[in-house]
Amino acid sequence: MKLPPFAYRAPESLEEGLELLAAGEGEARILAGGQSLIPMLALRLARPSLLIELRRVPGLAGVHEDGSGLRIGALTTELVAERDPRVRAASPLLFEALEFVGHPAIRSRGTVGGSLCHADPAAELPAAALVLGAELTARSLARGTRTIPARDFFLGPYTTALEFDEVVTEVRVPAPPSSQGSCYLEVSRRPGDFAMVGVAAAVVRGGDRVLDLRLALSGVGDRPRLLTRDELELEGQDSPEVLFGQAGRSVAARIRPPEDLHASAAYRRHLSRVLTERALRTAFERAALQGGAASA
Template sequence: MIPAPFAYARPTTVDEALQAIADGGEDVKIMAGGQSLIPVMRLRLAAPETVVDLSKVAELRGVRDDGDAIVIGAMTTHHDVLVDPLIAQHAPLIAEATETVADRQVRARGTFGGALAHADPAGDLPAVALALDAEFVIAGPGGARRTVPAADFFVDYLTTALEEGELLVEIRVPKLAGEWGMHYEKFNRVAQAWSIVAVAAAVRREDGQIAEARIGLTNMGPTPLRARAAEAALAGAAASADAIAAAAQSAAEGTSPSSDLNGQADYRRHLAQVLTRRAVTAAAGL
């Protein structure tokens, strides 16, 4: 189908983008890679008054070192994330999850920030951002900026902390000190599909024990979730298959998975336990 008529703006700076959003009327959509927006516009499930295309805002692209964190521009494509040496060094979990996003064509156009701002609970990157304690830098009217931790950024289904007139400009990922291992474990029906359930795990080992574990869950509720009970059970536990298996039994505590054609809620809870065991085992190097 053909989208409904809309006005189109293509700014070249963040300030121009914010002004275009302010001038765009009551219903403005921001287009990053367009991989989620364009299909719903073609189906007329969305009919914005104005589309603000960020593809020419160069300052929103790229990855840089910022001392205790790496900073990923919101318009950095999935492909560029995959090949970036800073991400490979400091946040390989991001690259591993990004490699499972859709197909090569989508990864060439889709963007890191766009996927996060879309906030689909079945998307691969929100749970990773949560597990890595990422922070989201948001620009608002007048150039004011604020920083929102990942734990507060995802509010509800397809809903984030972004307010009217605001724009996600970059994501800060803290560099982790110590001996960390990371792994992303995804279960889907066919290759390139959305996750039925997935688990992002980061594990810090110390003296043969798991000193700390961070576990993000994909598609176990309307937002990405941390498996807090499993994290607590792993803290201080032996880095062994038995200890990890025992802790993984609590991975679905506090979750609210949906039931649909891909799986019932109890099936997803079972998957969360199985995939947590696999992800933590791989992250722990066992």
């Protein structure tokens, strides 16, 4: 379908972009990679009067690493992030999740910030961001800069904590604990499709015991939610295998998955249990492989 009419601006500074966004009073939208927004326009699911493309604004794309973790510019494409060896080394979970996002052609346009701001409940990056304890930096003319933890960012399907006049400029991903292993698994109808169910998992290992675990699932609710050991009400003293089985059953009992063309709610619940167990087991094994020196 043809796109509906809209005005287009490509400012050369962030301040100019923020001014345009604020003046739009909710009718203007940021255009990043356009991989979600343009289809939404074509389907008339969004009717902004102005698109503001930030491609010419310096400093919004790129990966930086310091001892405390990664800083990823919001306009960094998913492919650039995936291919950056610092992302793979410092945040293997993010790397693994990125590989599941669409196809390379999609990832060469789609951005890390765009995926998080779009907040598709079946998307991979929001679930990974929750498990990684990522934080988003948001800028606006009215409020300056604020930091939003991923945990507070996703409010519902395609709905985030961003105000209409805010731009996400950066995503901070803290370095994981040295004894943490991680894993992202998903089942989709075809490679590159959105997840029917996706599971992001991280396990902190101490010898043969699980010291901590974190999970978030894609495709099983209105948004991904962070699930910790306490939230899953797991008992502390069991062997890892017993614990992972308990976690799978607890996840399956807590979610209310949607039913659609691709999968019944019962099938999504089954996948959630099986993938949770597998992802936790793999994360645990990877922590051992790394010998506690780095996360996997």
